[in-house]
Amino acid sequence: xxxxxxxxxxxxxxxxxxxxxxxxxxxxxxxxxxxxxxxxxxxxxxxxxxxxxxxxxxxxxxxxxxxxxxxxxxxxxxxxxxxxxxxxxxxxxxxxxxxxxxxxxxxxxxxxxxxxxxxxxxxxxxxxxxxxxxxxxxxxxxxxxxxxxxxxxxxxxxxxxxxxxxxxxxxxxxxxxxxxxxxxxxxxxxxxxxxxxxxxxxxxxxxxxxxxxxxxxxxxxxxxxxxxxxxxxxxxxxxxxxxxxxxxxxxxxxxxxxxxxxxxxxxxxxxxxxxxxxxxxxxxxxxxxxxxxxxxxxxxxxxxxxxxxxxxxxxxxxxxxxxxxxxxxxxxxxxxxxxxxxxxxxxxxxxxxxxxxxxxxxxxxxxxxxxxxxxxxxxxxxxxxxxxxxxxxxxxxxxxxxxxxxxxxxxxxxxxxxxxxxxxxxxxxxxxxxxxxxxxxxxxxxxxxxxxxxxxxxxxxxxxxxxx
Amino acid sequence: xxxxxxxxxxxxxxxxxxxxxxxxxxxxxxxxxxxxxxxxxxxxxxxxxxxxxxxxxxxxxxxxxxxxxxxxxxxxxxxxxxxxxxxxxxxxxxxxxxxxxxxxxxxxxxxxxxxxxxxxxxxxxxxxxxxxxxxxxxxxxxxxxxxxxxxxxxxxxxxxxxxxxxxxxxxxxxxxxxxxxxxxxxxxxxxxxxxxxxxxxxxxxxxxxxxxxxxxxxxxxxxxxxxxxxxxxxxxxxxxxxxxxxxxxxxxxxxxxxxxxxxxxxxxxxxxxxxxxxxxxxxxxxxxxxxxxxxxxxx
Numbered sequence: 001x002x003x004x005x006x007x008x009x010x011x012x013x014x015x016x017x018x019x020x021x022x023x024x025x026x027x028x029x030x031x032x033x034x035x036x037x038x039x040x041x042x043x044x045x046x047x048x049x050x051x052x053x054x055x056x057x058x059x060x061x062x063x064x065x066x067x068x069x070x071x072x073x074x075x076x077x078x079x080x081x082x083x084x085x086x087x088x089x090x091x092x093x094x095x096x097x098x099x100x101x102x103x104x105x106x107x108x109x110x111x112x113x114x115x116x117x118x119x120x121x122x123x124x125x126x127x128x129x130x131x132x133x134x135x136x137x138x139x140x141x142x143x144x145x146x147x148x149x150x151x152x153x154x155x156x157x158x159x160x161x162x163x164x165x166x167x168x169x170x171x172x173x174x175x176x177x178x179x180x181x182x183x184x185x186x187x188x189x190x191x192x193x194x195x196x197x198x199x200x201x202x203x204x205x206x207x208x209x210x211x212x213x214x215x216x217x218x219x220x221x222x223x224x225x226x227x228x229x230x231x232x233x234x235x236x237x238x239x240x241x242x243x244x245x246x247x248x249x250x251x252x253x254x255x256x257x258x259x260x261x262x263x264x265x266x267x268x269x270x271x272x273x274x275x276x277x278x279x280x281x282x283x284x285x286x287x288x289x290x291x292x293x294x295x296x297x298x299x300x301x302x303x304x305x306x307x308x309x310x311x312x313x314x315x316x317x318x319x320x321x322x323x324x325x326x327x328x329x330x331x332x333x334x335x336x337x338x339x340x341x342x343x344x345x346x347x348x349x350x351x352x353x354x355x356x357x358x359x360x361x362x363x364x365x366x367x368x369x370x371x372x373x374x375x376x377x378x379x380x381x382x383x384x385x386x387x388x389x390x391x392x393x394x395x396x397x398x399x400x401x402x403x404x405x406x407x408x409x410x411x412x413x414x415x416x417x418x419x420x421x422x423x424x425x426x427x428x429x430x431x432x433x434x435x436x437x438x439x440x441x442x443x444x445x446x447x448x449x450x451x452x453x454x455x456x457x458x459x460x461x462x463x464x465x466x467x468x
Numbered sequence: 469x470x471x472x473x474x475x476x477x478x479x480x481x482x483x484x485x486x487x488x489x490x491x492x493x494x495x496x497x498x499x500x501x502x503x504x505x506x507x508x509x510x511x512x513x514x515x516x517x518x519x520x521x522x523x524x525x526x527x528x529x530x531x532x533x534x535x536x537x538x539x540x541x542x543x544x545x546x547x548x549x550x551x552x553x554x555x556x557x558x559x560x561x562x563x564x565x566x567x568x569x570x571x572x573x574x575x576x577x578x579x580x581x582x583x584x585x586x587x588x589x590x591x592x593x594x595x596x597x598x599x600x601x602x603x604x605x606x607x608x609x610x611x612x613x614x615x616x617x618x619x620x621x622x623x624x625x626x627x628x629x630x631x632x633x634x635x636x637x638x639x640x641x642x643x644x645x646x647x648x649x650x651x652x653x654x655x656x657x658x659x660x661x662x663x664x665x666x667x668x669x670x671x672x673x674x675x676x677x678x679x680x681x682x683x684x685x686x687x688x689x690x691x692x693x694x695x696x697x698x699x700x701x702x703x704x705x706x707x708x709x710x711x712x713x714x715x716x717x718x719x720x721x722x723x724x725x726x727x728x729x730x731x732x733x734x735x736x737x738x739x740x741x742x743x744x745x746x747x748x749x750x751x752x753x754x755x756x757x758x759x760x761x762x763x764x765x766x767x
């Protein structure tokens with residue numbers, strides 16, 4: 001039964017991709033047409049040259065030029081533009097009343113000249129941006145570099161002090177008093193073809209290397225408007241913190257609730273995502289994923305068809321020109337490893353408000369609540385937690401922030417716990433950051449833990465900008 | 469309930485189709501203003517940034533994603549001007565029509581004579597240098613002509629029925645701007661060779677056209693706020709070099725320029741670099757404003 005379901009999903013997905021083929025055939029037609037048009041243009045130009053030279057010969061040999069001039073619309077001579085001969089033969093048919101005193105011929109020539117410059121400026125260092133598009137930095141003078149993906153490295157290190165060192169897997173968090181390599185991330189990003197782009201993030205840390213994310217995303221060509229597919233290994237769009245990479249975190253360490261309920265590595269799965277942007281006036285998006293469900297913290301069912309299904313809806317609205325509000329709710333369903341067919345459900349709700357009155361100042365407030373119900377042998381355990389933080393950019397290079405974490409609402413497997421984290425950061429440029437943070441972490445019934453961090457971050461190369 | 473929602477969605481989809489005007493989204497208002505010159509009544513223009521926002525540092529806001537999702541034509545400055553926010557919203561837009569190198573994507577940098585293309589290997593010790601050259605290209609009206617022609621050719625591709633209409637509007641625009649260019653060149657003759665400093669390298673194309681001599685910037689390196697040493701140097705150099713004015717783009721902090729202006733005894737001029745501020749609506753008004761104000765101060 002379950003296997004049948006899987007085949008069914010595959011079939012649906014392949015049907016969705018079918019229009020791509022048609023679109024490809026269309027582009028091929030388009031290139032053929034373009035070639036024919038180009039040929040026509042060349043022939044026209046050649047004819048013109050021949051006619052002009054005939055004219056010259058006529059003039060030189062003393063015959064009257066008028067004879068050859070009459071059948072030849074002289075304006076066509078310098079007309080390499082897209083304006084078709086038909087249209088130039090009968091110009092200004094539907095155009096608004098011409099204004100200038102200059103002859104219409106000189107205007108056409110000017111447009112042709114401008115278009116010629118726009119389309120045919122010879123390759124100079126700056127002009128290379130044309131073929132490369134938005135995502136790449138060409139190396140000056142180099143043409144071979146054009147097809148390389150964007151390569152960038154982000155390094156994150158932290159000097160840490162703990163009154164009591166943490167135990168177990170802490171993911172990217174600093175794990176001990178002393179110096180910590182949180183992560184070196186290697187990002188490879190590129191457009192693949194007119195239909196897809198690819199993003200690969202390799203994570204190097206003290207234990208080794210892993211593929212943090214590697215996925216393709218459709219760009220919209222050949223798909224119904226608003227629809228997008230993503231496939232590969234990626235962070236499940238569950239809430240706002242989970243999909244973020246370490247260097248995009250606002251604090252040195254992960255949120256408590258994310259750490260406990262989604263796992264130290266986050267909810268990161270192999271699978272596919274279908275998302276849809278609804279054709280309504282505001283931003284309203286639905287995302288659905290179908291993935292392996294290998295996550296050890298909450299899922300990881302033993303049967304081969306114990307998949308993970310997740311969904312998220314989010315909406316955003318600009319309350320004023322400078323103030324944006326984003327709300328979302330997420331759900332994830334799957335099976336855990338505590339017993340055959342034991343299921344786990346995650347629910348989440350999040351709210352993000354961002355006020356950005358200028359390029360140098362901003363204030364963000366983010367809050368997220370996650371609830372997990374988990375079937376374990378003989379019981380159904382419920383655990384919930386939330387975090388809420390403020391991040392204030394008070395000068396272009398300076399941020400101050402405060403975060404409050406709370407676990408145990410309700411408390412099932414995990415005890416009640418809260419954490420307070422003031423933070424201060426200085427970004428010398430867009431590409432480097434120094435962050436200072438203090439944590440006070442209190443698990444009920446235990447002694448509170450003090451921690452202090454000094455984090456360094458740097459980015460090398462053209463790292464793609466981040467979504468909102 | 470679901471049925472009703474479905475009906476609502478279809479109705480909205482249909483209304484999108486029925487609305488015949490070409491939906492043009494411009495990253496900056498000034499690009500929108502140029503598009504309006506060419507597109508006239510056949511297009512509706514939405515600009516993502518406002519005139520008084522620094523085009524380098526916008527958020528990739530969800531509302532921009534929606535605007536791009538509905539766009540038939542995207543007009544951007546190219547040269548990585550919008551690299552900090554446009555690429556993610558372009559991917560999220562799910563709109564194949566406006567992806568790079570599609571007919572619906574207008575890169576206005578095409579065909580321009582681009583200034584300050586790095587000649588040596590780049591590294592970021594030079595600050596946030598634009599690897600493709602200075603992207604603040606629109607304050608030279610000769611570039612505006614190329615941009616208008618570029619917009620025209622893309623509009624004619626996405627809306628072939630309007631081609632002759634656009635062509636007529638383009639001709640009209642060109643004849644008006646040609647007239648204005650000779651007028652502006654007469655007016656700006658007075659500040660040819662006059663020295664000025666700017667906050668960021670936003671006026672370099674304007675200077676290259678008018679002959680204004682921009683000797684330094686208040687930022688010590690592009691995108692990096694001025695260091696106190698650099699400010700000290702400027703206080704020394706401004707009188708030495710005979711700088712006539714400090715030109716500050718409206719969205720930069722005024723404190724340091726104000727301080728410099730007082731210390732060095734040179735007037736500070738707050739200037740627009742875009743339409744949609746200072747009551748400026750069209751490209752013509754923008755250049756008029758710049759030439760008038762700079763002329764008053766340096767002339």
